[in-house]
Amino acid sequence: xxxxxxxxxxxxxxxxxxxxxxxxxxxxxxxxxxxxxxxxxxxxxxxxxxxxxxxxxxxxxxxxxxxxxxxxxxxxxxxxxxxxxxxxxxxxxxxxxxxxxxxxxxxxxxxxxxxxxxxxxxxxxxxxxxxxxxxxxxxxxxxxxxxxxxxxxxxxxxxxxxxxxxxxxxxxxxxxxxxxxxxxxxxxxxxxxxxxxxxxxxxxxxxxxxxxxxxxxxxxxxxxxxxxxxxxxxxxxxxxxxxxxxxxxxxxxxxxxxxxxxxxxxxxxxxxxxxxxxxxxxxxxxxxxxxxxxxxxxxxxxxxxxxxxxxxxxxxxxxxxxxxxxxxxxxxxxxxxxxxxxxxxxxxxxxxxxxxxxxxxxxxxxxxxxxxxxxxxxxxxxxxxxxxxxxxxxxxxxxxxxxxxxxxxxxxxxxxxxxxxxxxxxxxxxxxxxxxxxxxxxxxxxxxxxxxxxxxxxxxxxxxxxxxxx
Numbered sequence: 001x002x003x004x005x006x007x008x009x010x011x012x013x014x015x016x017x018x019x020x021x022x023x024x025x026x027x028x029x030x031x032x033x034x035x036x037x038x039x040x041x042x043x044x045x046x047x048x049x050x051x052x053x054x055x056x057x058x059x060x061x062x063x064x065x066x067x068x069x070x071x072x073x074x075x076x077x078x079x080x081x082x083x084x085x086x087x088x089x090x091x092x093x094x095x096x097x098x099x100x101x102x103x104x105x106x107x108x109x110x111x112x113x114x115x116x117x118x119x120x121x122x123x124x125x126x127x128x129x130x131x132x133x134x135x136x137x138x139x140x141x142x143x144x145x146x147x148x149x150x151x152x153x154x155x156x157x158x159x160x161x162x163x164x165x166x167x168x169x170x171x172x173x174x175x176x177x178x179x180x181x182x183x184x185x186x187x188x189x190x191x192x193x194x195x196x197x198x199x200x201x202x203x204x205x206x207x208x209x210x211x212x213x214x215x216x217x218x219x220x221x222x223x224x225x226x227x228x229x230x231x232x233x234x235x236x237x238x239x240x241x242x243x244x245x246x247x248x249x250x251x252x253x254x255x256x257x258x259x260x261x262x263x264x265x266x267x268x269x270x271x272x273x274x275x276x277x278x279x280x281x282x283x284x285x286x287x288x289x290x291x292x293x294x295x296x297x298x299x300x301x302x303x304x305x306x307x308x309x310x311x312x313x314x315x316x317x318x319x320x321x322x323x324x325x326x327x328x329x330x331x332x333x334x335x336x337x338x339x340x341x342x343x344x345x346x347x348x349x350x351x352x353x354x355x356x357x358x359x360x361x362x363x364x365x366x367x368x369x370x371x372x373x374x375x376x377x378x379x380x381x382x383x384x385x386x387x388x389x390x391x392x393x394x395x396x397x398x399x400x401x402x403x404x405x406x407x408x409x410x411x412x413x414x415x416x417x418x419x420x421x422x423x424x425x426x427x428x429x430x431x432x433x434x435x436x437x438x439x440x441x442x443x444x445x446x447x448x449x450x451x452x453x454x455x456x457x458x459x460x461x462x463x464x465x466x467x468x469x470x
Contacts, residue, residue: 021313022142022306027289027299030379034285034386040393045281047291051470052463053166056274060256061173064246065470068169069162071247078161085154089147095140098132098322130324139314142307149304153297160293165245167464171457172242176257177272178453179235182446186228189442193221196421196438200431213431220435227442273452276459282393282466285386292385292467298378305374309367315360318352388465392458399455406448413441 028034037044053065069075105125135141200217203209239257240250289295324347353360420437423429 022145022303022310025299025303025306027295028286030382032379032383036284036286038282038285038390038393040390040397041279041282043279043281044284046287047281047283047466047468052468053170053470056170058274061170063256064173064242065166065169067246068165069470072165072245073247075158075161075165078158082151082154082158085147085151089144089151092147093140093144095133096135096144098130101129103127103129126328128325130322132322134320134322136320137314137317139311139317139319142311142314146304146307146311149300149307153300153304156293156297156300160297163293163464163467163470166470167460169242169245170460172238172245173257174273174453174456176235176238176242176254178449179231179238181272181449183228183231183235185442185445185449186224186231189224189438190221190228192438193217193224196434197221199425208427209431216431216435220438224442273449273456275452276396276455280459280462280466282389282462285389288385288389288467289382292465295378295381295385295467298374298381302371302374302378305367305371309364309371312360312363312367315363316353318350320348320350322348385465388461392462392465395458396455396462399451399458403448403451403455406444406451409444410441410448413437413444417441 053062103126105127107125133140197214197217200209200213204211204214236252239252239254242254243250243252283291289299417437417440420429420434424431424434
């Protein structure tokens, strides 16, 4: 018997050595080379913990973000997933504890026999079953660890959803302000075209211009009105998109924003669309791996895949289980509580898989593939995160340069518009030159508004890419 025990020990050691254990993972271990600093920015100061929504100093914007974080249904769905993941972790870890079931019952029977009448009897019973697997090798604990990592990943998903929702609300808010401003510019354009049309009509009636000039100016007026209709449609589209994010019915009405636009009706573009701070510290690329919620979630899922592989590998080892069953049956209910009437049995043993048709090995190979998939997915998410930061850092420089040139273009076209109107009144230029000057002004103003919002969007994208706090 002693020789048999010593023969079993090496066999168990071989089995244990053949089972995979979860590797020590580090977020920075990637198959790609990560630079020490960002290529698009020399500012390596740590990212400030400031809540970036408040940095815009807009109470209306802050209230909208608060409402979205409270009422948005997609965010509530993400929160429900956390509860589901926690419950699943509790389920997966339940096997560590003994499983006890109790089944009370009552049976009544009536037996009829020819010539002997009938007999009736009733039996009360109280049965129990107990089972428990001793997790010697840690198989169940590994399975539970996988569930715990899924909870962490789901929690990080929720944080990513909060950050993404906040960014979308802020971007839609600025998009709505820009659409309101575009509509204001279009309204002014219609008013200017109407003034020109009245001027040309009067000159035509006095015989100073041809009917072609009237046709051209009326065509230009119709195009300006079409542009106004387009901008007003954009206002209602963005308004309804923002209402969905806020968890409101999309009726196209946001009084708090309408009141803000009305109050700022005499303000400049700079006052309605704020300018982002000159420069945002981006920290180091390596810091991104432990800060961005989507990277945290992807890494946690990689750890979960490792734990599931470890648990699957330990199925090759013997499973030591303890089972017990028993109970009592009696025709009298009061006799069930008599401990002397209880009958039970206890069994403990080990189960060693010998031949499973390749099921266990196949399950191990399947989980190995899942680990490889999770690792590659994590690297893909990391590379995309680096791209988003580099792209936003580089884009801000060019967008600022574009905004500066368009601001100059607006000033020049507005000045040329006044000169063109004066020259037309004096008969120095044709109607087409006058109309071109007004079209150039409208185009420059519209493009300037668009790039101002793009600059804000890019800054928000940078906050999002860096995983900044809300």
